[in-house]
Amino acid sequence: MSQPWQPPQPGDGAGQQPPQQPGGAPQYGPPQPYGQPQQPPQQPGYGYPSQPPAQPQPGYGYPQQPPQPNPYGAPQPYGAPGGYPPVPQPGGGPKQNVLLAVVLSVVGALVAALLYGLIYYALYDEATREFTQPFYVLVLVGVLAALGPAFFAKGNWGLYVVAAVLAVAAGIGGELFGTAMVLSEHIFGGIDGAPGTFEIITSYPGDLWDAWDAGNKTINYVLFALPAVAAIAFSAGLMRRR
Secondary structure, three states, rough: OOOOOOOOOOOOOOOOOOOOOOOOOOOOOOOOOOOOOOOOOOOOOOOEEEOOOOOOOOOOOOOOOOOOOOOOOOOOOOOOOOOOOOOOOOOOOOOOOOHHHHHHHHHHHHHHHHHHHHHHHHEEEEEEEEEOOOHHHHHHHHHHHHHHHHHHHOOOOOHHHHHHHHHHHHHHHHHHHHHHHHHHHOOOOOOOOOOOHHHHHHHHHHHHHHHHHHOOOHHHHHHHHHHHHHHHHHHHHHHOOO
């Protein structure tokens, strides 16, 4: 007579392996009682899909992002609507003729000295034996000495300074020339064998200087800054108008 079926008792299945998980993946974690549903592992492990890989960051070895379009559009050639003006090339200034500027500055200073000397002589007061220094004429002396650099060496400050020095020399030379004419005509005039104007300048320069210096005051020397200032101001003014 057959025996009724008995459920297996614990321990009867010793040595037997529990059924495998679907897909053939081995079980990890604490063992579950036989017959209980298996819990899926919380952490990915062998046989489970892993997390998707992180996206690579752009950098060395990776393709660069395509350039963004310029919101203002591509530069247009000069002359087209919205184009840019051409970049000025270095050294593009007015042409200079330094030699001609120096020659004209020297000639202008000599002419200015001659004219100023004649005016200085004409303003001599024979009654008081005093000279009058026309300061406004000194300004014109500076302009004449600066004509060469102002027109033929624009922007050359070295020649502007040269013109200023020549203007001061022309002012002093003009007064010495006027003083020599006064000495020749009003002091030595009527004396036989008296030196003339050019003889006084060339043969007695020391005595001429002493005679001129004796009648000058401090303000007379200060006014010699006028031709220098006038020469530089005139040259710089023309330079701005180029």
